[in-house]
Amino acid sequence: MNIQQLEYIVALDEHRNHVKAAQQCHVTQPTLSMMVKKLEDELDVKIFDRSSLPLKPTPAGELILTKARAALKEIRGIKDAIKSEKDTIEGEFRLGVIPTLAPYLLPRFLHEFLQKHPGTSFTVTELQTQDIVAQLKSNKLDLGILVSPLEDKEIREIPIFYEPILLYTSEHMKYFKQDRISLKSLTYDNLLLLEEGHCFRGQVENLCSSMGKKSVHQLNYQSGSFETLKGMVDNNYGYTLIPELAVNVKSKHVKHFTSPEPVREVSLAVHNNFIKEKLLEKLREAILKSIPNHFKKNEKVVRIRWN
Amino acid sequence: MNIQQLEYIVALDEHRNHVKAAQQCHVTQPTLSMMVKKLEDELDVKIFDRSSLPLKPTPAGELILTKARAALKEIRGIKDAIKSEKDTIEGEFRLGVIPTLAPYLLPRFLHEFLQKHPGTSFTVTELQTQDIVAQLKSNKLDLGILVSPLEDKEIREIPIFYEPILLYTSEHMKYFKQDRISLKSLTYDNLLLLEEGHCFRGQVENLCSSMGKKSVHQLNYQSGSFETLKGMVDNNYGYTLIPELAVNVKSKHVKHFTSPEPVREVSLAVHNNFIKEKLLEKLREAILKSIPNHFKKNEKVVRIRWN
């Protein structure tokens, strides 16, 4: 017995005509005829009395049809439940965001999102990438916003945007006089960096080594936030690399790189189990709407990896 | 999606182990693994979290499993309902029996059967074969007892026994002095016959022509019952052919044929739709128990056809 056969007999009972029933099931008349017959053979019961046209169910057939309808309803219920689970936005969600994004990105979209979707609520935690990943896996978090790729089979990433990496330089550096900086011309010496653990530190180190450079630091100042680093630079102390959302691009200290521009890929991250597709879609849309247009995918970029 | 896949995920949820689940489903582990995966792919939902052993259902998986169990229950319900319908004896049944059997056969088993199966009741009608067939088809009868074969696609015959045909002869006939009569030696002239419509008349005519004989009747006496014919013979008026149940075999008027003996095949007849197999089985057993042992199938017979 299979689900198709049940659908065939139900359709046949509804139409009392093989051709019409077959059309409804998107198969040919012989296919439907054969399958109905096969089911009858398997159950060893005549479901339809074909001795006169239009055919009609036998007494046993009536019984079978009633039960077949109930079974099909349950089966459709499975698909429907999944669909509605995927389509529903409502719920309480635990969101982890990396510290180099949280203060700059969340204010841009979260309030509006909550107003637009009153059924949703979020508990936001600032966490470093590895903690977000671990907590998504252990079901302590539902969603993450972080820099991808992670290359973790259990975690699904939905890329949202590509955030340019800018140079934030003090006035006394040579870069200050340039309009745009070439990535190749960058020496990584005396670069101010975030402390260990922040993915952005890893990203910059990665960028550095991918350029075949070795950074030597006279001052090994490591801060926990861009705000401190910016303060250092503002007070004429070296330079740093900084993602665009973390700075006012109109500041005279900010320098863009020439093409190909380094960017970091910012993604939504969820456990493979997460199925609220609609929520992901809506969140992605809301975030995309809140960020500058040039963050959208662009071929002329160097996507830097954080790990 | 198919029923097997639902059974696989339910088994997997029960055992939390692919090997054991596969054993329960009588398939190999790779088969079960693949099918579960295929279902997940089709539904686009992870049903099981395999990141740690033993695996466990995802939240969405729990939902799916609940519904899958309900669906399987309905599906099993179909088979169970059929089985119980087939196995149940209880009910009111309308039984048609041909007149040449009814008065001799019914008293032999019906009372005992009713006592043994208090849940059953019968409405018996004496009808000729063609009427039984018509009423089985039009659902005015549930069961028939008649002489087969009928060769009607809508009617199912369950042979019960083979009733010998005997010669019932008056004392002045040449047959009276013989111990056993050879079928070939029989002249069909002046044979007393039942009136038109009775299948037994057709059977005898059939037997006659199959022997290459042509019957010529001096006295064309046609009766509606064997009792009348027997009365004629008892009063020294010719002879007749008569099925064994209709006579006292110890009577001196009764002569057996030599082998191969002519017999008629007595069958239960039902419409193809009829599914109470157990009832048929029990009826057949009861009838068989009530008739002489030599009525059971025997190779040394000439099965005569009534049509």
Added chain:
DNA sequence: TAAAAATACTCCATAGGTATTTTAT
């Protein structure tokens, strides 16, 4: 005789098998 259903046959998708590799404890 026209419409409906059954039959004959052909094809290919896939459920299921075996052998092996990969993963998790």
Added chain:
DNA sequence: ATAAAATACCTATGGAGTATTTTTA
């Protein structure tokens, strides 16, 4: 190291197609 699960590959069943015949009204 060992048990469990996934993967690769192969086979054969049977679901579905087209063409045709048979049946019903």
